Amino acid sequence: xxxxxxxxxxxxxxxxxxxxxxxxxxxxxxxxxxxxxxxxxxxxxxxxxxxxxxxxxxxxxxxxxxxxxxxxxxxxxxxxxxxxxxxxxxxxxxxxxxxxxxxxxxxxxxxxxxxxxxxxxxxxxxxxxxxxxxxxxxxxx
Numbered sequence: 695x696x697x698x699x700x701x702x703x704x705x706x707x708x709x710x711x712x713x714x715x716x717x718x719x720x721x722x723x724x725x726x727x728x729x730x731x732x733x734x735x736x737x738x739x740x741x742x743x744x745x746x747x748x749x750x751x752x753x754x755x756x757x758x759x760x761x762x763x764x765x766x767x768x769x770x771x772x773x774x775x776x777x778x779x780x781x782x783x784x785x786x787x788x789x790x791x792x793x794x795x796x797x798x799x800x801x802x803x804x805x806x807x808x809x810x811x812x813x814x815x816x817x818x819x820x821x822x823x824x825x826x827x828x829x830x831x832x833x834x835x
Contacts (some may be wrong), residue, residue, distance in 0.1 A: 695803040697722045697829040706721055706822040720806025720827055726799045727752050731807075731829060735761070739782075747807070747827070752797040755809055769809050771795040791812040 699720035701811030720733035723815035728750050728809040750756070755769040763782070767790055768775040774791040794810040807827040813820045 695722050696832045697719075697731075697803050697805070698832055699731065700828045701702055704824045707820070708786040719832070722799070722803055722831075723807055724749075724799070725801055729799045729805070731805060731827065734757070739763070749799070749807065751795050753795045755795060755797075755807070769795060769811050771809075784814070788820070789817065803829065805829035 701716045730748045733748040745759045748756045753771045757767040759765040765779045767777040769792045792811040793812045796808040798806040810824045
């Protein structure tokens with residue numbers, strides 16, 4: 695189902711917090727516990743990359759990016775995962791420790807997904823991150 699997608703992102707590094715907002719179109723498929731949201735990246739650095747967020751059991755989000763910069767990240771409440779991330783400087787492995795995953799999907803294209811996680815590199819904290827995602831079906835009932 696085609697949807698309008700709004701992603702709000704914030705990242706805290708030390709004492710400084712930065713953020714961004716993206717509004718684009720996406721395809722949402724699945725059911726309330728297991729669904730995916732797929733969209734094309736809009737930022738200049740990631741132009742042409744296709745990102746899929748796959749939610750399983752309402753508490754695990756796998757973020758896969760295909761294109762010039764690829765990644766495979768697992769965001770799972772209460773767990774730490776070692777994840778692969780591609781950057782312009784090369785590929786790296788990062789630790790992702792997730793504290794919050796809230797997922798809601800009504801099966802008709804309305805998605806609310808929030809998650810918070812920290813990223814570490816060589817077991818040193820790099821950043822604290824929050825992502826809020828809202829999707830609404832473009833179809834008129």
